[in-house]
Amino acid sequence: MQNVKRVATGIPGLDAMLNGGFLPRTANLVEGAPGTGKSTLGMQYIYEGARRDEPGIILTFEEFPEQYYRDAEAFGWDFRALERQNKLKIIMSSPEVTKADLENVEGTIQNLIAEMGAQRMLIDSITHFEGLHQDPVKLRKLMYGYLNALKRQDLTLILTRESTHLFGEGLEGQLDASIQFLADTYIMLRYVEIESTVQRAIVVLKMRGSAHDSTIRQFEINAQGLKVLQAFEGQEGVLSGSPKRMSESFMKAFVRR
Amino acid sequence: MMRREDLTARVMRDMDPELFDFVTTYVDSFIKWDLLRFFYENPHTMDTGENIARYAGRTAEDVQAELQDLTRRGLLIEMPVENMRVYMLKADPEIRARLQRFAEATQDREFRRKVIYHMVRH
Numbered sequence: 001m002q003n004v005k006r007v008a009t010g011i012p013g014l015d016a017m018l019n020g021g022f023l024p025r026t027a028n029l030v031e032g033a034p035g036t037g038k039s040t041l042g043m044q045y046i047y048e049g050a051r052r053d054e055p056g057i058i059l060t061f062e063e064f065p066e067q068y069y070r071d072a073e074a075f076g077w078d079f080r081a082l083e084r085q086n087k088l089k090i091i092m093s094s095p096e097v098t099k100a101d102l103e104n105v106e107g108t109i110q111n112l113i114a115e116m117g118a119q120r121m122l123i124d125s126i127t128h129f130e131g132l133h134q135d136p137v138k139l140r141k142l143m144y145g146y147l148n149a150l151k152r153q154d155l156t157l158i159l160t161r162e163s164t165h166l167f168g169e170g171l172e173g174q175l176d177a178s179i180q181f182l183a184d185t186y187i188m189l190r191y192v193e194i195e196s197t198v199q200r201a202i203v204v205l206k207m208r209g210s211a212h213d214s215t216i217r218q219f220e221i222n223a224q225g226l227k228v229l230q231a232f233e234g235q236e237g238v239l240s241g242s243p244k245r246m247s248e249s250f251m252k253a254f255v256r257r
Numbered sequence: 258m259m260r261r262e263d264l265t266a267r268v269m270r271d272m273d274p275e276l277f278d279f280v281t282t283y284v285d286s287f288i289k290w291d292l293l294r295f296f297y298e299n300p301h302t303m304d305t306g307e308n309i310a311r312y313a314g315r316t317a318e319d320v321q322a323e324l325q326d327l328t329r330r331g332l333l334i335e336m337p338v339e340n341m342r343v344y345m346l347k348a349d350p351e352i353r354a355r356l357q358r359f360a361e362a363t364q365d366r367e368f369r370r371k372v373i374y375h376m377v378r379h
Contacts, residue, residue: 062312064298064299064312065298065299065300065301066298066299067375089299089301090299091301091302091303092299092301092302092303092304093302093303093304094304094305094308094343097303097304097305097308097338097343098303100338100339100341101303101338101343103339104338107338108357110335110344112301121322137311
């Protein structure tokens, strides 16, 4: 698997964490609280694809395409121009309609993928699937079929998922265990409080079939998009949202008072 | 005294013929106008009448009827997907170009006034 051509995200620092990028025809989950940068990461991935002549589709549930055009413009990415060049399409739909459409032979999405030669897709966000089934087993089966239908089209996917907690662990809902299992890569974005400032952290928790960097790194969103920075050094408990200096916890654990 | 039809006809007379044709073919209610704007701004929408109504902030019953009407008039396509009826903007570049012209024209207050005259008359 190490010699397979990777699908680069184009995000400085992230491709190095992913050992060159995602593996082709995989479903890659990006999970984080609102505002952590999930959609920006996804849009940057799609933009990078268009730049490399690997057309992409953004499948949005309840978020208006207008919002993507506007957000992308802020980073200097002209999504309307990419649509005119047939390198991007932003489809607004609902989980139930796209699921049914993908099950059809020659459904609309399948035809669009073929017509554009799409290779990348951003699904923003899969949290909306939770409304389709209360039963976690049925939901898992549904997601399994859905993701396979898209992978069958030779797409490399980014799926975003919202976490309701701003800091620390906040996974809840029917999709939790299922989607983490079904996804080939699991990237977590977190807010972290360090010395009274809020910083952003990124970690690749899982990457099926590939080595990856598992350090927790800082990242920023600047005028060009996301940029992964250095690892949080000398800190522990970063994913809890409020890390401690190592020496402090070491003292607590090993020094008798 | 001038009849209402004459007044409206006079107001509409100086409208660009292509836009006049678009307005008289597709725009006869405020809900249709909303839907035209919605599909112009979100051209790759593929969804049920109920969901489109939610996006447009209108009731499902009102929107469903107008979506069917726009389908009959050739602007949208209706597809059965499983047990749902799904609506999309026709891919025809000519129709999309006409919709774009209409959407751009509605930036002008005078044009909007004319369209409202037309709808009131209808």
